[in-house]
Amino acid sequence: MSGDARDEDGAAGKDPGGSTGKAPAQTGKVVVTGAAGFIGSHLVESLRRGGAHVVGIDRKASWTEREIQPSATMGSLHAIRGDLAFSDLAECLEDASVVFHLAALPGVRPSWTQFPEYLHCNVLATQRLMDACVRAGVPRVVMASSSSVYGGAEGRMSEDDLPRPLSPYGVTKLAAERLALAFAARRDAALTVSALRFFTVYGPGQRPDMFISRVIGAALQGRPIEVYGDGTQVRDFVHVFDIVRALTLAAGAPGRGSTVLNVGTGSASSVNEVLALTGELTGVRPDVRYGAARIGDVRCTTADVSRAERRLGFTARTPLRAGLATQVEWARRTLTASPHAPTTGGGRIGMTPTDRA
Structure with missing residues (x-):
């Protein structure tokens, strides 16, 4: 449901881009899917350092169910192991101020031969999560999409470009993105969606096949x-520290409109x-x-990052x-x-x- 987890000793440490321009801290209850993954583990740590109560969901066997109480420097963590496509999500979404949806099955080459699993993890899981978010009254979902939705476009890629995914993986990421936006457009939905199209993410804890x-x-x-x-x-290589900052900026951005945003360096x-x-x-x-x-x-x-700069005030700085x-x-x-x-x-x-x- 997510990329490979890093161990706790693999925490990134100091942000090489400096300490200015920090994203607003999330407070209250925050849900992270794919919490054991490359990006998810960095995000969970950042949110907890900001004082948030994090509910982390992942289906990895290595993601141990546990309850970590808050301390003077860290918010709490309620770790849940489960599959979004089957789990009862109502309780873990109750009173959540934002859901970060990072859970997905990555990789292009395996998607040609393992398409049912990609449909399960990337499409069905997203459909069930978004339906549960509407029922729970979640106000905002920030989800990880991918530059793979653009396919073979040359040059700078804009959110206004027609998506042309060239792999089953890219198709499932585009489908998940459109599903989330469709749920946000329902008249009975109180939520907004920010779908962030990540370009090539790297940094400590990156998946070993990358x-x-x-x-x-x-x-x-x-x-x-x-x-x-x-x-x-x-490639437009963007550091995971910048990705985490973009995620938290999107969660705290003003306005009620749903949007799709590139996240790269430009x-x-x-x-x-x-x-x-x-x-x-x-x-x-x-x-x-x-x-x-x-x-x-x-x-x-290469990402056209002008929309993220306007909407979020985000500029990659690493x-x-x-x-x-x-x-x-x-x-x-x-x-x-x-x-x-x-x-x-x-x-x-x-x-x-x-x-x-």
Whole structure:
């Protein structure tokens, strides 16, 4: 229902983008689906540090049901393990001021062969959650969508562009987005929806199959890196700290209208730039093996972030080098803690829409 969880020792630490321009703190009861995932774990920590009472839902076996009482520095956490498509959600949504819907099954390649599971996790689960939110009178839902809904568009991608997903994964993310907006448009619904289309999210705790995790892992473990294409293809890499700030800004934004917003940096970096920066930060020059580009590989994804700037006052503030440094530090700690358990997947590194959030 979410991406891979990070351990508690893998907390991100200091925001490399600085402390200015913080999103408003959420207070009261807040619900996070996909709470054990990459983004979800960062969000839960941030919300608790702001004093919120967090109800975290995830279906991972590693997500242990527990109740953590509030302290002088942290809000409480009620952890619930369950599947949104089957669970009774009424009690956990009662009196919630906002629901952050991050639960989803990620990945493009598996979606071609495991489509029923993607329908279950990304579409049916969203339908049941939104129906429960309407019944519970939840005022706002902030959900994670994806730049994968744009498909093969070249250049800067705008929310006004016609979505053209090129994979079953992208289709399910677009369907979930439209489902949420449809529920918000019901006359009997008190809620508004902010659907945030994340571009390529990276940072401490990133899923091990993702591009940057694999590059860093290969460098630290002395393995060669095989890259599809010549490495000049580019992506809009946005740090998870900025993603969390965008989520909380969307939750506290004034106005009652539902909206779709891109969340990225507005600029793009190439695969070769990431490889070079990783080499500088790890002290290991990557052993790159270039191969043929794959059919359907998109040359460029860059977010048009003007709408998020206007609606939320959001601007990504984590430079790529500083953001990569946080992930390299986390990967080093993880490898030191478990030197015989690789933290990254093997195989070739591609830059198809699989690598988008």
